[in-house]
Amino acid sequence: GAVVSQHPSRVICKSGTSVKIECRSLDFQATTMFWYRQFPKQSLMLMATSNEGSKATYEQGVEKDKFLINHASLTLSTLTVTSAHPEDSSFYICSANPPKADTQYFGPGTRLTVL
Amino acid sequence: QKEVEQNSGPLSVPEGAIASLNCTYSDRVSQSFFWYRQYSGKSPELIMSIYSNGDKEDGRFTAQLNKASQYVSLLIRDSQPSDSATYLCAVEGNTDKLIFGTGTRLQVFP
Numbered sequence: 001g002a003v004v005s006q007h008p009s010r011v012i013c014k015s016g017t018s019v020k021i022e023c024r025s026l027d028f029q030a031t032t033m034f035w036y037r038q039f040p041k042q043s044l045m046l047m048a049t050s051n052e053g054s055k056a057t058y059e060q061g062v063e064k065d066k067f068l069i070n071h072a073s074l075t076l077s078t079l080t081v082t083s084a085h086p087e088d089s090s091f092y093i094c095s096a097n098p099p100k101a102d103t104q105y106f107g108p109g110t111r112l113t114v115l
Numbered sequence: 116q117k118e119v120e121q122n123s124g125p126l127s128v129p130e131g132a133i134a135s136l137n138c139t140y141s142d143r144v145s146q147s148f149f150w151y152r153q154y155s156g157k158s159p160e161l162i163m164s165i166y167s168n169g170d171k172e173d174g175r176f177t178a179q180l181n182k183a184s185q186y187v188s189l190l191i192r193d194s195q196p197s198d199s200a201t202y203l204c205a206v207e208g209n210t211d212k213l214i215f216g217t218g219t220r221l222q223v224f225p
Binding site for chain 2: 045049
């Protein structure tokens with residue numbers, strides 16, 4: 001089955017630093033990947049759609065200058081949380097649609113804790 | 116009104132019983148409907164997908180869709196303690212974007 005990986009699985013950083021999260025499609029090419037954020041006891045909220053070779057599309061209320069997305073290849077998208085603050089602490093999950101698949105497959109998630 | 120609504124639960128059922136999870140959605144143009152299971156601290160995993168009115172069965176799981184009522188449900192037969200998780204309903208419209216409900220926490224007790 002389709003596999004999506006994320007790295008790191010867990011990161012703790014100091015306030016004001018930047019954190020990069022990688023999302024890889026391991027056995028298929030993905031022109032589009034999605035980035036979600038999930039706060040405790042809440043649902044997944046779509047942050048942005050990552051498009052290979054072009055700019056990401058951000059959802060309303062998501063700061064594009066704070067959450068930098070780069071989709072430089074058909075198997076890799078990165079999310080960089082710039083100048084992280086404690087309120088950015090959350091579970092970040094990426095997903096991708098394999099070819100001919102009817103839905104998204106999710107990566108294992110990255111738990112970010114900002115001190 | 117939220118786009119996808121679910122009862123947050125917890126829904127507690129004894130082992131071996133049928134668990135019934137419900138979801139309503141607001142966008143009538145929604146075309147695809149999904150149920151995901153999410154264990155604590157993990158990412159969601161797909162359980163069922165359904166696209167047309169009626170029932171769709173896969174093992175112990177049955178998804179039911181009623182587009183006229185904008186309602187989709189998931190039945191879990193012979194519930195097991197390992198089924199204890201949060202179940203997320205997700206709806207997809209004309210784009211590839213998924214809109215998730217807040218999830219229903221299911222507890223299956225021995």
